[in-house]
């Protein structure tokens with residue numbers, strides 16, 4: 072099998088790095104985009120040592136939507152085509168700050184939904200033209216049901232779920248698969264020092280193993296770890312009265 | 320939670336219990352978190368006691384610093400961030416026939432932690448400690464400066480940092496000279512022995528013929544049986560073939576209730592040792608030989624919620640070891656997992672490095688309050704009477720006097736301690752400076 076051609080948008084995310092490590096070990100050709108050059112270079116060096124057979128990097132802030140189309144073109148060209156793409160970037164604001172300052176909430180929605188949806192569309196259209204490819208996006212279990220604790224963030228992921236679901240349906244007939252990834256809480260810089268019970272955080276490598284499997288198989292929705300599917304199914308079915316009595 | 324991870328910042332012995340804040344550093348190039356309160360780097364918390372705890376302040380999680388920076392496959396030189404584990408290093412380097420020069424009894428330790436405790440392995444008689452194979456490292460100091468040090472650059476700071484228990488600053492990356500191996504497999508042998516004199520003979524001959532030697536001593540034996548055990552020795556073996564990925568066979572999901580403490584524990588350990596091939600040479604994966612306990616995830620939970628206390632010392636030879644074993648046996652608190660190994664005279668590089676020529680004995684006790692602490696104090700007495708020392712990585716309670724007697728270089732070391740860094744261990748043993 073020729074090496075996989077994988078584009079990672081938000082390549083300095085801890086979860087994205089863990090997924091990229093798995094692809095690198097398999098000798099993949101990688102295109103990495105992130106907004107911090109210094110971080111990106113370290114990630115690229117690591118993935119090269121782990122076995123990536125080609126590496127292309129570019130720096131971009133995804134809030135600059137107008138750059139998305141050309142960016143994806145260049146990545147596609149550098150890799151000589153796209154087998155897999157993963158939209159991974161995101162922010163998790165402190166809920167209390169986001170409620171007090173709507174600019175903080177807005178930045179969260181801009182980043183997690185608007186810029187991610189725009190990237191999905193840019194990649195999706197190119198995969199549609201090629202008639203192949205798997206397009207993954209890191210959403211969250213938080214998007215399945217709004218919870219008092221983090222509904223600002225959850226709303227951005229819920230919107231992303233709807234977008235990815237619709238795009239997946241549109242592209243299904245075109246040989247393109249869209250994979251919505253919904254991790255539970257994972258031990259990464261995003262959650263560091265922010266969990267009431269850090270013991271409930273999943274290990275990033277375990278989550279990445281699941282994501283990698285889901286991308287390779289083209290599953291429409293990937294919960295990571297897998298048990299979150301059951302947890303969220305129950306949580307979604309709970310009558311509102313009971314749900315409201317649950318803590319946090 | 321994966322096998323390699325601990326739940327929150329606690330230590331492997333889970334004593335002392337502390338409810339600790341954690342900060343994280345995601346990138347080696349980032350500055351330390353703002354503030355003035357003393358921090359302590361925290362790798363994977365595989366230290367048993369409080370060298371990795373900072374009860375009144377935050378710990379700084381280093382596990383995100385897990386990137387390889389450069390790997391020269393010809394020379395076997397690896398530069399990696401300090402949060403990489405030795406297991407991850409081995410997985411990367413074994414296919415190129417390189418292996419970490421020194422590994423402790425578990426692969427779930429970070430490179431930074433291995434330097435800061437200057438860990439030793441079953442190959443100490445040849446390789447010495449981990450720190451001897453460090454070519455260079457970068458230290459991020461409390462004032463924000465970065466110092467590259469090594470055996471030939473900033474050597475004073477290097478000697479303080481190797482075995483420096485995280486107190487001289489944050490190690491961001493380490494450059495290691497790896498050891499050349501013939502392949503990913505090992506040839507190993509297990510030889511039962513009846514007492515310490517027989518152990519002495521076995522170790523004297525085996526240290527000549529085998530890269531790795533260690534013994535398990537039956538900690539529940541009494542009287543004439545005292546000092547019996549099984550001697551393990553091994554060499555990296557020729558022949559390729561992929562190494563099977565290390566496997567976790569079972570995991571302990573929660574604390575064993577105190578009432579059930581000893582029975583399942585003894586069974587679990589015995590199970591591990593029963594599966595050891597006896598008599599004749601057998602081929603085993605490096606994982607199985609070097610890290611037999613890693614097959615059982617979170618085995619420390621078998622010791623119950625009151626935790627486990629380990630006592631590892633180095634003493635001149637068999638008389639002191641016999642006395643330590645007898646002291647433990649007489650107390651009626653059998654040590655379930657007792658490990659014995661000889662240290663050679665390969666010099667240790669750090670001011671506070673634990674290994675020195677002699678015999679090292681490690682004993683494990685479930686935390687049972689006052690009687691356990693009284694026993695540990697007695698063991699310290701034996702160690703001091705013989706001019707030995709206790710291993711900080713395994714300690715949660717040694718006294719100021721025991722520390723100072725064992726580590727006469729402590730004063731020189733204290734001069735290098737960075738004001739922004741501290742630990743529960745250090746505040747406990749440093750005494751009045």
Ligand SMILES: Cc1cc2nc3c(=O)[nH]c(=O)nc-3n(C[C@H](O)[C@H](O)[C@H](O)COP(=O)(O)OP(=O)(O)OC[C@H]3O[C@@H](n4cnc5c(N)ncnc54)[C@H](O)[C@@H]3O)c2cc1C
Nearest residue numbers: 362363364365366423424429431432435438439484485490
């Ligand atoms: C089953 C088992 C077997 C073991 N066998 C052995 C053995 O055979 N030989 C042996 O020597 N030890 C052994 N140990 C002990 C273990 O090797 C050491 O405690 C090791 O240092 C743990 O590494 P860690 O990454 O978990 O570090 P931690 O326990 O998290 O930290 C250890 C020390 O390193 C410091 N530190 C960690 N990272 C950094 C950094 N980046 N910069 C500066 N300081 C840092 C911490 O502040 C702390 O003082 C064993 C432990 C277990 C659980």
Ligand SMILES: NC(=O)c1ccc[n+]([C@@H]2O[C@H](COP(=O)([O-])OP(=O)(O)OC[C@H]3O[C@@H](n4cnc5c(N)ncnc54)[C@H](OP(=O)(O)O)[C@@H]3O)[C@@H](O)[C@H]2O)c1
Nearest residue numbers: 083084085086106132133160161209211254256257259261
């Ligand atoms: N960790 C969890 O518990 C968890 C759970 C469910 C879902 N997720 C989702 O998983 C994804 C990855 O999270 P993570 O845990 O890996 O967190 P992370 O390590 O903090 O990564 C987030 C990444 O997003 C990047 N980013 C943010 N805004 C950007 C922008 N405008 N342009 C370009 N890049 C931007 C960040 O770049 P900088 O490094 O330059 O800031 C960072 O690399 C996120 O979408 C997150 O919502 C995480």
